[in-house]
Amino acid sequence: MTISFLIIAALILAASVAAMTLRNLVHCALALAVAFAGLAAAYLQLNAQFVGFAQILVYVGAVAILIVFAVLLTRGGEAPERNVFSGDWKWGALVAALVFGTLAWAVKHSFASDRPLPTKAEVTVKQIGDALMTKYVLPLEVIGLLLTAAMIGAVIIAMKEEKK
């Protein structure tokens, strides 16, 4: 439990709470970008450099900006609604609290979480690339196909309907 972990954890939690509670949708999207950047810092601290930079590229660079675009296209950034939470928000909060209680109980009583930090060599990008091109080449092709299909599908769904 180091100081850096506590700082990163506080940053992630504060930014995600802000992303879920702020009234202005653009502010929510920017708080989400901060939370994603904090998660990238957590990955770097866990020695997963490649994943950390992929997180910054994909989430901070693409997903957060895509959400800002969607907010502006749907005019959600203009007028804050009267009530941002739905009518029965208490039940949702209760369900989330129960889920957290269950997860925390499971983590606290699990023998797996007592593991010490293993000291080991760094994982290089070369190793990851080798694994992607040999052992994981089929999932890589499938994910490429999935991304292509998702891109075409997103364009077709968001395309303007033809006037009949």
Add this chain to the structure above:
Amino acid sequence: MTPLAGYLILSAMLFCIGLAGALTRRNAIIVLIGIELMLNAANLNFIAFWRFSEHSEALTGIMFVIFSIGVAAAEAAVGLALIIAIYRHYKTTNVDEVNSLKG
């Protein structure tokens, strides 16, 4: 609290914040943001378990997270396209008002 337990608790908190937001907010875009936070909590769990495992040279955790990030990017693109299509049809992104299947 051990280091791994710290990361697991952080991930659980992140998941529950996302779950609470997805269940309680009215705007469909915020619901999607909550789902993204839940996906990221799962990714943090994968990386934490990979880092504390004995056989980290197998790269399983890292590979799972890389593919998970790819799937999440596809999900975000399609989800936001759906929200834009719904907005064009109903003129709202409030999920409480989008309540008919054949509008």
